[in-house]
Amino acid sequence: MKKVELAVIGAGPAGLCAAIEGAKHGLQVTLIDENIRAGGQLFKQIHKFFGSGVHRAGIRGVDIGSQLLDETEKAGVEVMLDTVVWGLFEDKVLALVHEGRSTQLSAERIILAAGATENALAFPGWTLPGVMGAGAAQTMMNMHRVMPGKKAIMVGSGNVGLIVGYQLIQAGIKLELLVEAAPEIGGYSVHASKLARNGVKIFTSTTIKEARGDERVESAVTVSVDENWNPVPGTEREHEVDMVCLAVGLSPLIELARLAGCGFKYLSELGGHVPLHDEKMETTQPGIYVAGDIAGIDEASTAMEEGRIAALAAAESLGRLGGEEADALKKSARKRMEEFWDGSFGRRVKASKESLSVKE
Amino acid sequence: MEKSSDRIVIAGGGIIGCAIAYYLGLKGVKSTVIERRDVGCEASSAAAGGLWPQAESSRPGMFMDLCLAGNAMFEELSRQLELDIEFRPSGLLHVVEDEQYREEAEKLMEWQLDSGLKVDWLDASETLKLEPSLSEDVMGSLYFPDDNHLNPLSLTRAFAVGAKKLGAEISTGTSVTGIKTVSGRVSSLVTDRGEIGADIIINAAGCWAGQVGAMVDMEVPVEPVRGQIILSEPLPPLFKRCIVTRDVYIIQKPRGNVVVGSTREFVGYDKSVTPEAIHLLHRGAVKAIPRLKSVSFIRAWAGLRPYTPDEIPIMGASDGPEGFLLATGHFRNGILLSAITGKLMSELITDGKASIPLEGYRLSRFLRGAEVERK
Numbered sequence: 117m118k119k120v121e122l123a124v125i126g127a128g129p130a131g132l133c134a135a136i137e138g139a140k141h142g143l144q145v146t147l148i149d150e151n152i153r154a155g156g157q158l159f160k161q162i163h164k165f166f167g168s169g170v171h172r173a174g175i176r177g178v179d180i181g182s183q184l185l186d187e188t189e190k191a192g193v194e195v196m197l198d199t200v201v202w203g204l205f206e207d208k209v210l211a212l213v214h215e216g217r218s219t220q221l222s223a224e225r226i227i228l229a230a231g232a233t234e235n236a237l238a239f240p241g242w243t244l245p246g247v248m249g250a251g252a253a254q255t256m257m258n259m260h261r262v263m264p265g266k267k268a269i270m271v272g273s274g275n276v277g278l279i280v281g282y283q284l285i286q287a288g289i290k291l292e293l294l295v296e297a298a299p300e301i302g303g304y305s306v307h308a309s310k311l312a313r314n315g316v317k318i319f320t321s322t323t324i325k326e327a328r329g330d331e332r333v334e335s336a337v338t339v340s341v342d343e344n345w346n347p348v349p350g351t352e353r354e355h356e357v358d359m360v361c362l363a364v365g366l367s368p369l370i371e372l373a374r375l376a377g378c379g380f381k382y383l384s385e386l387g388g389h390v391p392l393h394d395e396k397m398e399t400t401q402p403g404i405y406v407a408g409d410i411a412g413i414d415e416a417s418t419a420m421e422e423g424r425i426a427a428l429a430a431a432e433s434l435g436r437l438g439g440e441e442a443d444a445l446k447k448s449a450r451k452r453m454e455e456f457w458d459g460s461f462g463r464r465v466k467a468s469k470e471s472l473s474v475k476e
Numbered sequence: 477m478e479k480s481s482d483r484i485v486i487a488g489g490g491i492i493g494c495a496i497a498y499y500l501g502l503k504g505v506k507s508t509v510i511e512r513r514d515v516g517c518e519a520s521s522a523a524a525g526g527l528w529p530q531a532e533s534s535r536p537g538m539f540m541d542l543c544l545a546g547n548a549m550f551e552e553l554s555r556q557l558e559l560d561i562e563f564r565p566s567g568l569l570h571v572v573e574d575e576q577y578r579e580e581a582e583k584l585m586e587w588q589l590d591s592g593l594k595v596d597w598l599d600a601s602e603t604l605k606l607e608p609s610l611s612e613d614v615m616g617s618l619y620f621p622d623d624n625h626l627n628p629l630s631l632t633r634a635f636a637v638g639a640k641k642l643g644a645e646i647s648t649g650t651s652v653t654g655i656k657t658v659s660g661r662v663s664s665l666v667t668d669r670g671e672i673g674a675d676i677i678i679n680a681a682g683c684w685a686g687q688v689g690a691m692v693d694m695e696v697p698v699e700p701v702r703g704q705i706i707l708s709e710p711l712p713p714l715f716k717r718c719i720v721t722r723d724v725y726i727i728q729k730p731r732g733n734v735v736v737g738s739t740r741e742f743v744g745y746d747k748s749v750t751p752e753a754i755h756l757l758h759r760g761a762v763k764a765i766p767r768l769k770s771v772s773f774i775r776a777w778a779g780l781r782p783y784t785p786d787e788i789p790i791m792g793a794s795d796g797p798e799g800f801l802l803a804t805g806h807f808r809n810g811i812l813l814s815a816i817t818g819k820l821m822s823e824l825i826t827d828g829k830a831s832i833p834l835e836g837y838r839l840s841r842f843l844r845g846a847e848v849e850r851k
């Protein structure tokens with residue numbers, strides 16, 4: 117069985133930064149991702165990132181991805197693509213599958229950076245072709261250059277709904293309307309006003325009731341909801357669309373953390389069940405760390421910092437880094453993260469994250 | 477034995493505990509099942525669901541007869557129970573891949589035919605005609621037309637639902653923590669949620685029967701034996717019969733998923749799956765049915781079989797306090813033996829005597845000095 121010092125699972129912003137940081141401090145690192153290209157969510161993000169300068173704000177996600185890939189290569193990280201981690205066994209043995217062949221990899225430290233999975237919403241007609249997650253629509257448009265539809269309705273007004281809504285328009289799809297069950301728009305107003313400027317109707321206190329069609333979506337029915345989110349009878353409206361895009365949140369992809377026997381806490385602000393972890397991003401299983409969306413749904417900027425912190429902690433625990441130097445580096449990463457969290461939304465994330473801390 | 481006023485409490489809500497409650501219910505007798513977590517959450521939901529009295533037996537005798545009697549009950553039971561237990565009268569092919577194994581198979585066939593059972597030797601072409609997806613390397617197979625399969629979790633739930641309808645109470649999320657006796661008789665069962673008066677207590681705690689036995693200072697030699705299983709994605713119909721090889725058994729379930737089992741490991745109460753076992757099972761399955769090479773296996777799990785030193789269950793009265801009975805140690809056959817165990821235990825409790833003698837299953841056979849009949 118092959119042995120490595122640090123295995124990083126998931127090559128999104130969190131995993132890429134973790135791998136780079138680990139290799140920089142002398143660790144022998146293997147980075148594993150199931151896709152044929154590294155970058156995770158970044159390669160779907162053709163928009164300029166928000167956030168602070170140190171986090172490369174103003175740069176498009178896809179370009180951040182390319183920069184990180186370059187650094188990964190330079191740092192001497194071994195990258196295994198098209199490789200799924202399907203198991204995590206005792207003594208940190210990973211089971212991998214690549215081109216139909218299963219192999220094992222034993223690691224002294226593991227960083228889980230598997231990201232998140234899109235939530236679905238069940239309503240009559242939700243299995244019709246044409247109903248899809250916002251992430252799926254993004255993958256089709258921005259990565260594979262396929263138009264997922266002609267006329268769309270977006271469900272959900274968080275940043276994902278707003279940004280992907282705008283990307284639909286950029287791809288040449290007519291975005292009929294965006295509905296939001298809450299009384300207010302969830303995401304940043306810059307993104308919402310972009311949609312408004314493009315003539316998209318945004319209905320709050322409204323949800324999707326049904327998708328109609330024989331073979332695929334031909335129309336969608338929306339309905340107003342009261343303050344308890346119960347549909348108000350008689351307010352149904354039918355819209356002629358061939359695509360229903362769901363942007364109703366993400367949940368941490370925690371299967372591997374479960375297999376590892378990590379402890380969890382349920383925090384709805386962070387997307388659901390989140391592995392408990394301390395300041396060093398270490399879970400309740402010694403030597404297994406988490407970073408990025410798996411540690412609570414947030415942003416690429418914080419995912420990158422968490423990846424760095426986890427890798428620093430791993431390097432420190434393997435004696436590659438003096439305690440003081442490691443502390444200073446972790447502190448500055450944490451400081452950048454705190455600055456990022458300074459917004460009102462960030463403060464909520466920060467508070468939730470703090471309640472996750474297991475040790476110290 | 478049982479008076480109508482007797483309070484009957486069953487410790488353990490696996491398939492055995494639930495079956496006993498169900499058959500007591502059929503006799504108009506109420507009982508209470510105390511289950512630590514959830515109905516069927518341990519061995520009974522980990523099982524493959526094979527009902528294989530013939531393919532899994534190595535010799536005639538008392539235990540084989542019990543297995544056959546148990547197997548004969550499922551046809552009617554599947555009509556009688558309210559939930560679908562996915563009972564399939566499928567038959568079983570015991571595939572033979574080499575000469576040495578063939579000799580063993582011939583011996584097995586000989587004594588089973590002598591016992592008046594249905595079993596047939598099929599040569600390679602007959603075997604492949606029956607199950608074309610099998611590997612062309614087969615030498616032949618033993619065909620057991622009466623060995624079938626069902627869904628063990630559905631059966632456990634069906635017993636539980638049926639028992640409740642017939643007046644039983646099932647307390648889940650309740651652990652048995654002690655047993656009280658008064659002048660040599662059980663008087664109550666202590667749980668983490670209170671005490672229940674009891675005139676009869678049945679230890680049906682599967683692999684934990686030893687811990688429950690210890691509550692009345694009784695040594696019950698049941699030990700966990702881990703078994704691992706892998707399950708494929710749903711597939712179009714590939715084969716109909718249960719397939720058994722030297723390495724593995726393979727069943728295609730009604731929804732199309734293929735189940736491959738299993739291992740036998742003495743590792744205490746550890747229910748982890750291991751990559752070695754997953755590879756072993758996968759390799760064994762692909763060797764028997766090459767088309768399984770290119771399908772996805774989506775789940776792996778492990779369960780703990782209640783093993784006894786002679787691999788035969790412990791059932792009936794004990795030499796401990798009056799009113800303390802046992803129904804445990806069903807090892808690899810607890811699903812197959814669930815109905816017959818429920819029936820016999822209910823007869824023992826209500827009539828004082830089971831229609832098939834339970835003497836050979838008594839705990840006392842393990843007492844020091846007793847002659848242990850090894851399988």
Ligand SMILES: Cc1cc2nc3c(=O)[nH]c(=O)nc-3n(C[C@H](O)[C@H](O)[C@H](O)COP(=O)(O)OP(=O)(O)OC[C@H]3O[C@@H](n4cnc5c(N)ncnc54)[C@H](O)[C@@H]3O)c2cc1C
Nearest residue numbers: 126128129130149150156157201230231408409415416417
């Ligand atoms: C529409 C949209 C817009 C966004 N805009 C911004 C923005 O402007 N600014 C910002 O900072 N953030 C933004 N984000 C958020 C940001 O993209 C995510 O927070 C970030 O990508 C999370 O990084 P990650 O590394 O944790 O996970 P991911 O980027 O999701 O990467 C995880 C990787 O792990 C792989 N993986 C998972 N499981 C396995 C396994 N078992 N085996 C092998 N590989 C596996 C996945 O395939 C994936 O490649 C946006 C997100 C979306 C959806």
Ligand SMILES: Cc1cc2nc3c(=O)[nH]c(=O)nc-3n(C[C@H](O)[C@H](O)[C@H](O)COP(=O)(O)OP(=O)(O)OC[C@H]3O[C@@H](n4cnc5c(N)ncnc54)[C@H](O)[C@@H]3O)c2cc1C
Nearest residue numbers: 488490491492512518520524526652682703779810811812
């Ligand atoms: C991988 C595998 C494959 C198998 N395949 C087959 C097969 O094909 N055919 C077949 O016939 N058999 C098979 N078996 C065997 C069968 O599963 C078992 O013999 C059977 O399930 C035993 O049932 P049980 O009710 O005695 O035990 P269990 O199902 O383990 O039930 C015991 C119950 O007692 C509860 N309990 C324990 N302690 C306490 C306490 N203190 N208080 C309250 N509750 C307690 C537990 O929570 C548990 O639910 C298989 C087993 C395994 C593991």
